[in-house]
Amino acid sequence: MKDILLPVAHVFALVMMVFSATMLAPLVVAVWELDPALTSFVISALATFALGALLWLATRRFKRELKTRDGLMLVALTWVALPAVAGFPLWNYLPINFTEAYFEAASGLTTTGGTVLSGLEFLPRSINLWRHLLSWLGGMGIIVLAVAILPMLGVGGMQIYRAEMPGPMKDSKLTPRIGQTAKLLWAVYTGLTLVCILCLRLAGMNWFDAVCHGFSALSLGGFSTYDASIGHFNSLLIEMLMTLFSLIGALNFATHFLAWSQRGVRAYFRDAEAKAILGVLFVSCIGVSLFLYFKGTYADYPTALRSTTFNLISIAVDSGLHTQDYSRWPIFAPMWMMFLSCIVASSGSTGGGIKMIRTLILAKQANRELNQLVHPNMVRPLKVGGIVIANRVVFAVLAFVFLYFMSIVTLVFLQLASGLDFMTSLTSIIACINNAGPGLGLVGPGSNYGVLNEFQTWVCSAAMLLGRLEIFTILVLFTPTLWRK
Secondary structure, three states, X not given: OHHHHXXXXXXXXXXXXXXXXXXXXXXXXXXXXXXXXHHHHHHHHHXXXXXXXXXXXXXXXXXXXXXXXXXXXXXXXXXXXXXXHHXXXXXXXXXXXXXXXXXXXXXXXXXXXXXXXXXXXXXXXXXXXXXXXXXXXXXXXXXXXXXXXXXXXXXXXXXXXXXXXXXXXXXXXOOOOXXXXXXXXXXXXHHHHHHHXXXXXXXXXXXXXXXXXXXXXXXXXXXXXXXXXXXXXXXXXXXXXXXXXXXXXXXXXXXXXXXXXXOXXXXXXXXXXXXXXXXXXXXHHHHHHHHHHHOOOOOOHHHHHHHHHXXXXXXXXXXXXXXXXXXXXXXXXXXXXXXXXHHOOOOOOOOOOOOHHHHHHHHHHHHHHHHHHHOOOOOOOOEEOOEEOOHHHHHHHHHHHHHHHHHHHHHHHHHHHOOOOHHHHHHHHHHHXXXXXXXXXXXXXXXXXXXXXXXXXXXXXXXXXXXXXXXXXXXXXXXXXXXXX
């Protein structure tokens, strides 16, 4: 067993040491602002680096190339263990327990955006920056970052990339070398983030808020520096910019790279996912805004359209930022938004849920089955966007969707058994497994996850991790086949 676990632990030690360096950003802010959280970040950074170094020294003789099993184990270990490390500055400084600190850090790293904290505008800036930085790092994936900057992973880097990146078709690469692919994706991600920060600054945010919300927009992280989220600014321009960059974050970053390299937008018109996402969101925004207007929720249609567009798109793409307490809308509207959060985000994006490509594959497969009922001998390949989808991908999608809904059912029943009401149980799990942020009921946008007890909070943390790693990466660890030599 040690021959299986210790090589993985050796690489995880390197990830920990790299991760400790990310604490320098809030540490510098704490020094600049002379805020009281400085000690927490100093202790946390030193402790994380020391633990990583000790683990690396203890396991260095077990260093070897990572294989498929090792990649799966490393990704799962990283995402389960790092929130404990990332949550230490919060636990050490804020009046919260370990469970809440773990949830907050996991919510950041998984880009869920649900929070247990209130009075966000009164937190030290170093704490707020750390929360948003976690979202930004989690957006593209810490493991993909590790593949980009740790060449000692060798060919095993591909196994980590395949385990980490979302979507059913993970073998496609932008470049022949996986390390170069990861670097290109991070370059696109970083460049878009910088553009977003500059735009938000020009729109009226101060530099600190622009940086934090720029991190949230591209990562679809959902964290804000204010309890009222984007509603605090009451600015149409800021809402439009956040909507635009959230949409960019919800599309495949490989498509962004192709569009940039080709100096045009043709790549988006050839992307079946992008067209489907934009079409669904356009129809939903028009339909729901008309519904709210005719129901009398808003006195005039322009206000209904503005409120609907920002909040619906934010929840649908799994961002979680909001300007309104949409839980007070007629129930059809927020439930439709929760449904969209399950399907809208693209593969290769920072969003969660089933992903639009799987939705398209399922729709095409259902149509193919209906046609074969009429013509049993018909042979018709399944195509999405003119590309033939192999049957093994179709079967993988069917298996994923089954496990996705069974995971939701199981976790919802756990919440119900703990005494939580049905609406809160259902939407908290849907929001967490889709990494969408607020739910409805007790965890709606007018409240937060701080109302849950420790057991309910751990269930939500498990849902976030399952959703971020697309279920397979976690559940495969419990299969006997994985552990056989």
